Amino acid sequence: MATKKTAETKVDEKKAVKKTSTNVGTAATAAAKETVKEATEKTSSAPVKTAAVKKADEPKTAEKKTAQKKAPAKKPAAKKEIKVKTYVQYMGREVEEKDMIAAVKKSWTKAFGKKVADIKSIDLYVKPEEGAVYYVVNGTDTGSVAY
Structure with a gap:
């Protein structure tokens, strides 16, 4: 249950930072991030395990990267030789x-x-x-x- 709240609060955090960064300057953005972070820590009753969440996502991204690497590169089409009769x-x-x-x-x-x-x-x-x-x-x- 703690991970659901964490995911929801992260989305809310990103939205809040996005809104404040477009309306205010970069100094206000840093302050807004701090405020959202504090609010996130207060709302979650259990300690947040972000490392566990990241590790769970890592194999999926690693699999995608290896799948992309294994795909053969497309070779450029061979040039057709022009037939010439002299x-x-x-x-x-x-x-x-x-x-x-x-x-x-x-x-x-x-x-x-x-x-x-x-x-x-x-x-x-x-x-x-x-x-x-x-x-x-x-x-x-x-x-x-x-x-």
Whole structure:
């Protein structure tokens, strides 16, 4: 029963402090808090156990905090890669980039006896007037392919 009175008086105390703090200055607020505190102590016949009340509330708030921590953070949406098709057009002929890359891979594996999986980078140099694609694979191996 003492805890009910304590909870009610705390609510009344907060209301009284709020009213006085809005009407008067900060010095009056401190005085109002003291007055409300004294009135609260006089009205309750049993000693107030605020520590017990706080301890009862602590596990609930601790559970909420751990539940919030355990929730996985939302990852930002992955950026969609833009699909690009490149065509080289010259004198009535058209060659797509993917076709040039396929021809370079085929030529490079035959010329150097290596696997496609060994390719780390391909640099293409297109010379439409010659009808050729010059390439550099992995920064060292060079060659050309006619298209």
